[in-house]
Amino acid sequence: MLSPPLSLVAQPPEWVAPGLTRKMAAFLATRPATPCLVVDVDVVEANYHALRAALPEAEVYYAVKANPAPPLVARLVGLGARFDTASLPEIDLCLGLGADPAHISFGNTIKKARDIAAAYERGIRLFAFDAEEELRKIAENAPGARVFCRILTDNAGAEWPLSRKFGCAPTMARDLMRLAADLGLDPVGLSFHVGSQQTDLTQWDHALALVADLFRGLRADGLTPTLVNLGGGLPTRYGRPVPEVDAYGASLRAALERLFDGDVPALIVEPGRGLVGNAGVLESEVVLVSRKDDTEDRRWVYIDAGRFNGLAETEGEAIRYPIVTGRDGDDAGTGPVVLAGPTCDSVDVLYDRADLRLPLALRAGDRLRLLSTGAYTTTYASIGFNGFAPLAAHYV
Numbered sequence: 456m457l458s459p460p461l462s463l464v465a466q467p468p469e470w471v472a473p474g475l476t477r478k479m480a481a482f483l484a485t486r487p488a489t490p491c492l493v494v495d496v497d498v499v500e501a502n503y504h505a506l507r508a509a510l511p512e513a514e515v516y517y518a519v520k521a522n523p524a525p526p527l528v529a530r531l532v533g534l535g536a537r538f539d540t541a542s543l544p545e546i547d548l549c550l551g552l553g554a555d556p557a558h559i560s561f562g563n564t565i566k567k568a569r570d571i572a573a574a575y576e577r578g579i580r581l582f583a584f585d586a587e588e589e590l591r592k593i594a595e596n597a598p599g600a601r602v603f604c605r606i607l608t609d610n611a612g613a614e615w616p617l618s619r620k621f622g623c624a625p626t627m628a629r630d631l632m633r634l635a636a637d638l639g640l641d642p643v644g645l646s647f648h649v650g651s652q653q654t655d656l657t658q659w660d661h662a663l664a665l666v667a668d669l670f671r672g673l674r675a676d677g678l679t680p681t682l683v684n685l686g687g688g689l690p691t692r693y694g695r696p697v698p699e700v701d702a703y704g705a706s707l708r709a710a711l712e713r714l715f716d717g718d719v720p721a722l723i724v725e726p727g728r729g730l731v732g733n734a735g736v737l738e739s740e741v742v743l744v745s746r747k748d749d750t751e752d753r754r755w756v757y758i759d760a761g762r763f764n765g766l767a768e769t770e771g772e773a774i775r776y777p778i779v780t781g782r783d784g785d786d787a788g789t790g791p792v793v794l795a796g797p798t799c800d801s802v803d804v805l806y807d808r809a810d811l812r813l814p815l816a817l818r819a820g821d822r823l824r825l826l827s828t829g830a831y832t833t834t835y836a837s838i839g840f841n842g843f844a845p846l847a848a849h850y851v
């Protein structure tokens with residue numbers, strides 16, 4: 456592979472505090488208006504290199520949905536990354552930034568026929584499916600395309616599970632792969648997703664065991680599957696420790712060697728969160744600190760970022776972002792809080808059951824940072840709920 460042009464070779468990010476690089480800190484020192492996300496693109500690059508080193512056998516298809524910001528996608532294009540896209544606008548974004556259509560997968564299993572046709576027209580040749588109707592849409596609108604079938608897997612252990620919405624049972628996948636060949640498509644392989652923020656490495660083993668079994672069945676049917684798409688799920692560091700990317704690579708390699716008897720197929724990984732999560736910090740301002748009753752210990756801390764402007768993944772308190780404030784370490788100590796967003800919607804509560812404690816000295820006007828917010832934040836923001844603007848973002 457060609458080396459990227461020199462201008463693309465970033466300095467490795469320098470961490471000055473957990474979740475904060477020197478570049479993020481320097482930008483935040485300019486006191487940007489809040490709420491805002493600050494992303495250090497060098498961290499994304501470092502994560503990309505680390506993943507390539509940990510699993511060099513796999514092509515990395517960045518899951519654009521995690522953060523489609525042009526500076527970030529452009530950096531990945533320059534590094535030779537490939538792209539997993541969910542929609543035509545994501546495809547156009549990648550193409551507009553110089554990605555090769557041969558390096559883009561249309562990975563959503565739910566696509567309109569006209570979007571499949573438009574993607575095909577743009578040169579996209581790799582499509583996901585998990586249902587017969589979808590397969591027939593692809594056959595009609597992307598004749599001869601390479602297709603992979605997504606199978607249902609257990610998302611146990613994932614902090615952001617993807618439930619039963621995607622994938623089909625392995626027996627159905629076997630039938631559909633045969634049908635794909637009959638329809639003139641090229642049924643190249645299988646995919647799965649073990650759930651986002653997956654910290655249990657054995658979940659990939661379970662999914663791969665299903666895939667290996669299915670490969671044998673497909674070969675018995677006369678097909679020649681060659682590709683396994685390992686999906687996303689690679690975790691980022693929030694509060695608790697997560698397996699390092701090297702451990703992920705080693706564990707996958709061991710499972711693949713064992714399950715495919717040394718005949719390891721071509722591999723794709725589709726990281727979203729794992730590439731961009733720890734590259735971002737969300738700066739917010741405390742709008743109000745109050746109590747519901749004088750006798751109550753627990754305070755309510757309302758900040759200017761909430762469910763509707765970037766923090767949607769606090770739904771169910773699933774993703775627990777580490778939080779720091781300028782008053783950490785204050786002599787008065789900390790006390791229990793409910794953390795909530797600024798809108799008039801009662802679901803705009805971020806952490807209630809999380810046993811969150813914040814400094815007792817915290818007051819309106821203070822800044823509060825949520826770390827590891829590079830993934831699934833900006834694009835989840837509403838366009839103006841209660842008049843609040845979408846989350847501003849700065850790429851440094």
Ligand SMILES: Cc1ncc(COP(=O)(O)O)c(C=O)c1O
Pocket residue numbers: 518521539562563648650651652686687688689725726727728729
């Ligand atoms: C098809 C597909 N691939 C990859 C991803 C990225 O997942 P993660 O952010 O857990 O890496 C997603 C996320 O929803 C997905 O739907």
